[in-house]
Amino acid sequence: MLSVEGLRSRYGRIEVLHGVDLEVGSGEIVTVVGANGAGKTTLLRCISGVQPASGGAIIFRGEALKAIPAHRRVALGLSQSPEGRLIFTNLTVEENLRLGAYLFADERVERDMADAFAMFPILKEKRNLPAGGLSGGQQQMLAIGRALMARPACLLLDEPSMGLAPILVAQIFDVVKTLKSLGVTVLLVEQNAYAALRIADRGYVMETGRISISGTAEELIADPRIREAYLGI
Amino acid sequence: MPELLQYLLSGVTVGAVYALVALGFTLIYNASDVVNFAQGEFVMLGGMITFFAWQAGIPLPLAALLAILAAATIGVLLNKLAIEPARGAPVASLIIITIGASIFLRGSAQLVFDKQLHRFPSFSGDDPLRVFGATMLPQGLWVIAGAVAVFLVLWLFFARTLTGKAVLATANNRIAASLVGINPNHMMTLSFAVSAAIGALAGVLVTPITLTSYDLGVAMALKGFAAAMLGGMGVPAGALVGGLLLGLIEALTAGYVSSVYKDAVAFILILVILFARPQGLFGRKAMDRV
Numbered sequence: 001m002l003s004v005e006g007l008r009s010r011y012g013r014i015e016v017l018h019g020v021d022l023e024v025g026s027g028e029i030v031t032v033v034g035a036n037g038a039g040k041t042t043l044l045r046c047i048s049g050v051q052p053a054s055g056g057a058i059i060f061r062g063e064a065l066k067a068i069p070a071h072r073r074v075a076l077g078l079s080q081s082p083e084g085r086l087i088f089t090n091l092t093v094e095e096n097l098r099l100g101a102y103l104f105a106d107e108r109v110e111r112d113m114a115d116a117f118a119m120f121p122i123l124k125e126k127r128n129l130p131a132g133g134l135s136g137g138q139q140q141m142l143a144i145g146r147a148l149m150a151r152p153a154c155l156l157l158d159e160p161s162m163g164l165a166p167i168l169v170a171q172i173f174d175v176v177k178t179l180k181s182l183g184v185t186v187l188l189v190e191q192n193a194y195a196a197l198r199i200a201d202r203g204y205v206m207e208t209g210r211i212s213i214s215g216t217a218e219e220l221i222a223d224p225r226i227r228e229a230y231l232g233i
Numbered sequence: 234m235p236e237l238l239q240y241l242l243s244g245v246t247v248g249a250v251y252a253l254v255a256l257g258f259t260l261i262y263n264a265s266d267v268v269n270f271a272q273g274e275f276v277m278l279g280g281m282i283t284f285f286a287w288q289a290g291i292p293l294p295l296a297a298l299l300a301i302l303a304a305a306t307i308g309v310l311l312n313k314l315a316i317e318p319a320r321g322a323p324v325a326s327l328i329i330i331t332i333g334a335s336i337f338l339r340g341s342a343q344l345v346f347d348k349q350l351h352r353f354p355s356f357s358g359d360d361p362l363r364v365f366g367a368t369m370l371p372q373g374l375w376v377i378a379g380a381v382a383v384f385l386v387l388w389l390f391f392a393r394t395l396t397g398k399a400v401l402a403t404a405n406n407r408i409a410a411s412l413v414g415i416n417p418n419h420m421m422t423l424s425f426a427v428s429a430a431i432g433a434l435a436g437v438l439v440t441p442i443t444l445t446s447y448d449l450g451v452a453m454a455l456k457g458f459a460a461a462m463l464g465g466m467g468v469p470a471g472a473l474v475g476g477l478l479l480g481l482i483e484a485l486t487a488g489y490v491s492s493v494y495k496d497a498v499a500f501i502l503i504l505v506i507l508f509a510r511p512q513g514l515f516g517r518k519a520m521d522r523v
Contacts, residue, residue: 050408050411069416072416079413086409086412087409089405089406090405091398099395099413099415100413102399102413
């Protein structure tokens with residue numbers, strides 16, 4: 001569904017992705033784990049098109065994304081819940097969700113919104129409040145809900161567990177598993193390697209802008225290098 | 234008593250003009266956090282283009298329409314040629330660009346048109362209407378109706394339409410907006426076009442009362458900006474109330490104190506109000522949690 005080939009990207013003169021290769025098959029949950037600053041967020045920003053790639057290719061459903069601006073990639077079926085959530089703080093919770101489905105104006109929007117509320121009941125309770133007043137965990141739920149409203153074929157999730165209480169982390173990872181059963185492909189970027197690998201089919205380990213190890217989730221959980229460096233076991 | 238009513242009527246008329254200019258600020262501010270100081274030039278362009286088109290033999294309503302469309306086009310060009318290339322620059326730099334654009338537009342108008350004062354006929358004649366001993370020009374009613382209509386349309390746009398929400402979302406976070414499929418450049422183009430059209434409409438409506446000339450824009454931008462700040466930048470209701478309030482304060486000061494002090498009193502009152510409520514009368518306090 002999504003393949004990344006030799007992807008390079010730079011911030012000014014500093015290159016942060018030095019040729020990343022990665023493959024996400026249809027219906028899979030693939031996770032990219034790695035330490036802070038490894039380039040995981042940059043990778044997702046490149047795939048969504050809000051960070052320019054300086055080399056390599058991103059191919060989504062057979063189409064090269066290079067010349068396609070960020071807002072048009074959403075229409076192709078790629079949507080992202082970004083790092084730092086980036087919700088629209090000046091709008092209400094419901095308006096944020098509605099804007100997630102900005103490209104659509106059919107009756108399915110209402111249904112998707114009801115689904116999002118069913119997934120995150122707290123959002124329904126706060127639907128008419130400004131999103132800027134939500135707690136961190138609630139903002140994370142809203143960011144995921146908003147990304148789902150875009151009817152993604154492939155959902156990009158950037159650090160959904162960041163800054164959240166363990167019970168919320170578990171809840172959000174349950175949601176990701178549910179999404180898989182609904183047929184959504186997920187590319188999940190996480191520092192919380194253990195939690196991510198437990199729900200993933202396959203995983204990649206990223207270190208300083210390169211993929212260092214890859215394999216099935218079971219292989220990675222069993223890999224002594226990963227157990228030591230990322231799982232703390 | 235007729236005196237007071239007279240002051241109120243002229244205050245509301247002038248205030249409606251300020252409100253229209255302030256409403257023009259609202260849209261661009263909501264899309265980009267930029268205060269467009271070229272907004273006053275659109276008022277000037279509305280009046281000047283209408284006058285010269287009318288003088289060239291084009292019927293007045295058509296001339297007015299032409300002026301509004303021309304101003305909207307100039308607004309789009311301003312965004313495409315001056316604002317969009319500077320994307321990523323701090324908001325303050327963008328505001329300075331709009332000040333440059335206003336100087337440029339004023340200079341161009343001086344060259345393309347002339348330096349004279351101009352007027353075209355009122356829409357419904359110049360016979361004053363009598364209201365309980367006070368008088369009001371029929372054109373004043375046009376200005377007030379224009380301000381109320383633009384307010385209603387803008388309010389509906391932001392409160393009820395998805396495109397309106399998309400404009401607000403773009404201002405809040407450009408990256409997040411493009412991540413949900415909004416094209417931020419479209420939103421900016423749209424806001425500049427509509428803002429310029431609103432400004433030009435103000436120019437068309439007010440020229441029969443106040444006349445127009447190439448350098449009208451500075452005063453308009455200043456008063457409109459003051460009105461928008463008073464009401465709360467970015468809130469259509471604030472622009473309307475701020476404009477009317479500013480017009481009323483000016484008219485009452487001119488009537489009961491002296492017209493020499495009308496600007497001073499108005500600005501001092503605005504300072505006092507903003508001191509107590511920095512976000513303006515209708516502005517919402519920015520609230521973010523991280």
